[in-house]
Amino acid sequence: MKNETLSLLGGLSRQQFLDEYWQKKPLLVRQAIPDAQGLSSPDELAGLSLENEIESRILIGAEKGKQSQWQLKHGPFNDETYHSLPENEWTLLVQAINFYLPQFTPLISQFDFLPKWRIDDVMASYAALGGSVGPHFDNYDVFLIQGHGKRHWKVGQLCDERSSLQEHPDLRLLKNFDTQEEWILEPGDMLYLPPRIAHFGVAIDSCITYSLGFTSPSTSQVAEYFCDNVLERDLSSKRYADPSLTAQGHSGVLDRSAIQQFKQMLIEELDKPEVLSEWLARMISEPKYSDYNPAENDPLSDDAFLSFLDNDEPLYRDEASRFIFTENEDNTIALYINGSQYSHPDCPELVSTLCDELILKPSSLRPLLHNKEIISWLNQLYCSGYLYFDLEL
Ligand code: SIN
Ligand code: CO
Numbered sequence: 543m544k545n546e547t548l549s550l551l552g553g554l555s556r557q558q559f560l561d562e563y564w565q566k567k568p569l570l571v572r573q574a575i576p577d578a579q580g581l582s583s584p585d586e587l588a589g590l591s592l593e594n595e596i597e598s599r600i601l602i603g604a605e606k607g608k609q610s611q612w613q614l615k616h617g618p619f620n621d622e623t624y625h626s627l628p629e630n631e632w633t634l635l636v637q638a639i640n641f642y643l644p645q646f647t648p649l650i651s652q653f654d655f656l657p658k659w660r661i662d663d664v665m666a667s668y669a670a671l672g673g674s675v676g677p678h679f680d681n682y683d684v685f686l687i688q689g690h691g692k693r694h695w696k697v698g699q700l701c702d703e704r705s706s707l708q709e710h711p712d713l714r715l716l717k718n719f720d721t722q723e724e725w726i727l728e729p730g731d732m733l734y735l736p737p738r739i740a741h742f743g744v745a746i747d748s749c750i751t752y753s754l755g756f757t758s759p760s761t762s763q764v765a766e767y768f769c770d771n772v773l774e775r776d777l778s779s780k781r782y783a784d785p786s787l788t789a790q791g792h793s794g795v796l797d798r799s800a801i802q803q804f805k806q807m808l809i810e811e812l813d814k815p816e817v818l819s820e821w822l823a824r825m826i827s828e829p830k831y832s833d834y835n836p837a838e839n840d841p842l843s844d845d846a847f848l849s850f851l852d853n854d855e856p857l858y859r860d861e862a863s864r865f866i867f868t869e870n871e872d873n874t875i876a877l878y879i880n881g882s883q884y885s886h887p888d889c890p891e892l893v894s895t896l897c898d899e900l901i902l903k904p905s906s907l908r909p910l911l912h913n914k915e916i917i918s919w920l921n922q923l924y925c926s927g928y929l930y931f932d933l934e935l
Contacts, residue, residue: 550574550732556655564656565683565736568697570725574732575652578689581645582750587668588624590636590643591617597637601713604631604672605742612676614712633673633745638663638830639752641862644932646752647900653685653754658897659826659866662757669693669745676715677742679705683756685734688727691749695733696724698740705740716740727751759825771821772811782807819868820876820883827864827878834880836860836927844914847921851911855931857902857920863928865897879928887915902929 551559552571563569591598598617615623617636640646646664653661662682666689667675679701686695699705699720706717719740726746727733735741737758743751782803790797812818851857859865867875877884877893886893892910895902910916923929 550652560655563734563736567736568723568739569734570727571732571734572728573730575649575687576730578649578687578732578752579729581649581689581752582639582643582666584668584690584748584750586643587634587636587639587666587750588619590639591619591634594618596642599635600627600632601635601673601675602628602632603676604674604744605676605715612710612713612715627670630670631672631674633667633669633675635675636666636668638862639666640664641830644858644861647858647861649687649752650754651900654898656756659864660756660758662755663830665753665755667751667753668748669751670748671745673748674742674744676713677719677740678713678715679738679740680735680755681737682758683734683736685732685754686727686743687752687754688729688731689750689752690729691745691747693727693743693749693751694724694746695727695741695743696721697733697735698722698742701738701740764822764825767821767825768812771817775817777811780807815871819870823866823868823876823878824881824883827866828881829862829864831862832881834862836863838927839925839930841925842921844918844921847924848911848917850931851904851907854904855933856904857907857924857929858932859896859900859902860928860930861900865928867893867897887913887919889913889916892916 545555545557547553547555550571552569552574554562554569559569590596591600596617598619600615600617600619600623601612602615603612640650640663650661650664660683677696677698696719698716699718699722701716708715708717719742725731725733727743782800784800784803863880865877865879867877869875875890875893877886877897889910892907895906899906904911907920920929924931
């Protein structure tokens with residue numbers, strides 16, 4: 543499995559890709575996803591951009607040397623928005639389309655060689671001729687998958703927070719772009735870009751690009767969760783103490799040994815593996831939109847639920863919910879869904895399958911289906927909307 547080569551990765555094995563390209567350098571793969579053209583359509587994306595709860599933007603403009611002018615609008619949009627757009631040089635961006643369009647689930651499953659928790663979302667961009675989001679860099683890894691039409695991509699220099707940006711209140715467009723490589727992507731082609739590589743894609747006919755983006759929490763975000771966890775555990779009675787104090791030359795100094803002790807107080811709180819994995823797992827399993835809760839399904843009896851599985855109906859995971867598990871030091875495992883820990887039957891294979899797979903095949907659950915506790919627990923997840931069957935009930 544480790545050495546198996548994948549057409550998704552242009553004939554590289556998963557490990558070769560990870561060793562040579564992941565977080566290191568761009569990779570172009572022709573015909574990585576041959577059926578990408580059928581994934582969605584301009585009309586479907588425009589339809590999503592009318593919805594209140596879906597994050598969408600329209601960017602009008604093009605890079606024309608010093609004259610470049612960009613206008614950004616935030617959705618939800620309406621028919622009037624689309625009537626007022628110019629014929630060319632605009633782009634519609636729709637975020638997290640995989641939450642609303644289940645046809646993206648099998649696509650995401652192809653990237654199983656990467657940790658699922660690193661996946662942020664699939665963003666779609668529909669561009670009219672000449673449309674672009676401008677020269678920029680992102681702080682995350684992205685696989686750019688060409689759906690409809692063709693896009694001319696240039697990749698440039700490695701950027702960082704000191705890279706000069708154009709003056710714009712809302713956009714982070716690069717002032718300078720040093721083209722290193724360029725390609726025309728056609729339907730089915732894919733370009734992998736590591737974080738902070740300058741890139742610039744221009745539609746050479748009206749086209750759709752899907753960006754499978756990966757999240758990487760910053761130190762500030764992790765520190766925020768750490769602080770919240772410390773506050774939740776109320777450690778106010780644990781205090782600085784100095785029983786070995788030595789006489790000081792300066793009474794006005796905050797000396798190095800005091801600083802060292804403060805550091806030690808923080809390290810002690812980090813050095814508790816179970817506590818650390820608990821708040822990290824809650825952080826990592828937070829849904830993309832923090833106030834998100836899946837819509838509940840109409841309740842089913844455990845028998846009715848089981849009969850669907852007996853009939854070979856796959857169980858789908860709610861696409862906007864995040865499932866992860868952690869392995870404790872005592873070899874037990876803990877399950878987290880959407881930022882909360884969930885109790886679960888003592889069945890590690892069930893919990894790991896639930897977290898690894900976006901679609902649960904009844905055949906993989908079959909050995910467990912005689913267990914009433916497991917059925918009832920899965921049914922609870924179903925009723926709460928974390929799992930669903932793809933049929934009209
Ligand atoms: C696009 O597809 O237009 C933008 C995607 C990106 O640059 O990350
Ligand atoms: Co980008």
